[in-house]
Amino acid sequence: MIEIKDIHKSFDDNYVLKGISGVFQDGMNNLIIGGSGSGKTTLLKCMVGLHTPDQGSVIYDGRDFTKMNTEERIEIRKEIGMLFQNSALFDSMTVEQNIMFPLDMFTTQSRAEKLERVNFCLERVNLAGKNKLFPAELSGGMKKRVGIARAISMQPKYLFVDEPNSGLDPRTAILIDELINEITDEYNITTVVVTHDMNSVMGIGEHILFLYEGLKEWEGSNKEIAHTDNQQLNDFVFASKFTQAAKDKL
Amino acid sequence: MFTHFGRYILLLKAVFKRPEKWKIYWTNIFNEMVYIGVDSLYLIGIISVFVGAVMTLQIAFQLQSDLIPRTIIGSVNRDSTILELSPTISALVLAGKIGSSIASEIGTMRVTEQIDALEIMGINAPGYLILPKIVAGITMIPLLVTISIGLAIMGGYIGGTFSGAISGADYYRGITEGFVPYTIAVALVKAFFFGFIITSVSSYQGFYVKGSALDVGRASTKTVVTSCIAILAADYVITGLML
Numbered sequence: 127m128i129e130i131k132d133i134h135k136s137f138d139d140n141y142v143l144k145g146i147s148g149v150f151q152d153g154m155n156n157l158i159i160g161g162s163g164s165g166k167t168t169l170l171k172c173m174v175g176l177h178t179p180d181q182g183s184v185i186y187d188g189r190d191f192t193k194m195n196t197e198e199r200i201e202i203r204k205e206i207g208m209l210f211q212n213s214a215l216f217d218s219m220t221v222e223q224n225i226m227f228p229l230d231m232f233t234t235q236s237r238a239e240k241l242e243r244v245n246f247c248l249e250r251v252n253l254a255g256k257n258k259l260f261p262a263e264l265s266g267g268m269k270k271r272v273g274i275a276r277a278i279s280m281q282p283k284y285l286f287v288d289e290p291n292s293g294l295d296p297r298t299a300i301l302i303d304e305l306i307n308e309i310t311d312e313y314n315i316t317t318v319v320v321t322h323d324m325n326s327v328m329g330i331g332e333h334i335l336f337l338y339e340g341l342k343e344w345e346g347s348n349k350e351i352a353h354t355d356n357q358q359l360n361d362f363v364f365a366s367k368f369t370q371a372a373k374d375k376l
Numbered sequence: 377m378f379t380h381f382g383r384y385i386l387l388l389k390a391v392f393k394r395p396e397k398w399k400i401y402w403t404n405i406f407n408e409m410v411y412i413g414v415d416s417l418y419l420i421g422i423i424s425v426f427v428g429a430v431m432t433l434q435i436a437f438q439l440q441s442d443l444i445p446r447t448i449i450g451s452v453n454r455d456s457t458i459l460e461l462s463p464t465i466s467a468l469v470l471a472g473k474i475g476s477s478i479a480s481e482i483g484t485m486r487v488t489e490q491i492d493a494l495e496i497m498g499i500n501a502p503g504y505l506i507l508p509k510i511v512a513g514i515t516m517i518p519l520l521v522t523i524s525i526g527l528a529i530m531g532g533y534i535g536g537t538f539s540g541a542i543s544g545a546d547y548y549r550g551i552t553e554g555f556v557p558y559t560i561a562v563a564l565v566k567a568f569f570f571g572f573i574i575t576s577v578s579s580y581q582g583f584y585v586k587g588s589a590l591d592v593g594r595a596s597t598k599t600v601v602t603s604c605i606a607i608l609a610a611d612y613v614i615t616g617l618m619l
Contacts, residue, residue: 175496176492199498208496210493214493215490217488227497232498286496
């Protein structure tokens with residue numbers, strides 16, 4: 127479980143997060159949604175320590191991440207997997223080397239054991255046999271899947287996903303969502319997904335945090351979202367005529 | 377400027393933290409040695425031979441007097457090459473070749489979130505990315521400068537004898553007479569610091585890139601300018617201290 131308490135973050139005069147709190151449960155897809163500039167990626171980066179919050183705390187199963195020194199943070203980070211918006215695969219490494227990298231750095235496993243784990247992760251994301259390809263040879267969807275394989279290679283307790291569907295066609299986007307959902311269930315991971323993709327929201331949004339202008343505007347599930355009377359959330363989720371018509375039929 | 381210097385020092389502090397796994401660092405160090413050293417050999421070789429040849433012709437032109445023995449041409453060429461030309465010209469050329477490449481490589485990793493990915497994994501990104509480059513720089517650039525010195529002196533011989541500016545025997549006597557081995561030490565100390573400047577300054581510029589591909593290009597250009605100025609300033613300081 128991850129708990130965030132009263133997170134504030136500003137960049138010079140730009141006050142991005144204005145006191146956000148919430149709880150992200152184990153084995154659940156927790157979605158952070160909101161329009162562009164609402165602070166969702168900043169919140170995610172504060173949670174993983176890429177940004178330091180001006181105020182507030184991030185607590186991983188009772189361990190306050192914001193109060194830890196660098197060495198203590200490294201231990202928590204070994205329990206974290208993250209899929210970046212642009213996958214962030216290492217260009218100079220093959221798919222196999224990318225996935226094996228955290229194992230090389232932090233385990234004492236033999237090469238055969240590491241290779242077995244790599245192949246398992248690749249199979250899990252339906253990319254078996256793609257070991258020797260370089261990131262430049264992969265499609266956008268394949269890169270995302272390799273990113274997921276790398277993120278789960280160390281069997282993380284917490285999985286963070288930043289805009290998993292950006293730049294993907296709708297079919298691939300759904301596949302990625304399903305994969306994240308399956309992995310979360312299978313390994314009982316605390317998954318936090320930042321997205322503004324409505325298919326993700328309706329498909330895997332077991333717990334949703336809606337941010338608006340740096341504040342938590344609404345909290346609930348995908349089942350509740352269709353019936354909310356929150357004006358800002360309705361304007362965001364049902365922005366198009368198509369989604370508005372779908373809502374009216376519910 | 378003070379902000380940059382402070383951040384540069386803090387980055388270096390992070391670079392020299394204990395590596396997570398030496399085995400991986402060693403592999404990276406050897407890869408960087410090949411890139412910085414072996415891959416630059418051809419360029420440094422060509423430049424050194426021509427600089428040596430041109431220097432011989434210029435010295436011969438300037439020292440046209442019956443009162444000055446022709447062997448002086450070899451001596452002047454040797455000392456200029458060892459003390460100044462080989463270390464400084466090699467460093468300036470390598471600042472362009474290696475410095476811009478390092479800044480682009482690390483800068484691209486920054487804007488494509490690869491550095492964030494390293495940090496999320498719990499890896500000391502400055503150490504993992506920059507330490508191997510600095511170690512390769514401070515070992516391979518002195519080696520390149522040593523080779524450059526040999527090739528420049530050889531270039532002087534070829535250029536001088538081919539143009540008829542000096543005979544082979546006079547040149548040989550010139551470069552062997554009155555040789556002070558300490559000058560080699562000065563050249564190597566310079567090369568060591570130049571290697572450090574090139575790799576650390578370019579890594580700093582790349583590591584703190586913000587924005588897009590355009591900013592990576594700008595950082596690359598800034599690296600060359602900053603490194604060249606730092607090299608020339610360090611050259612003056614080291615020369616002043618050691619000679």
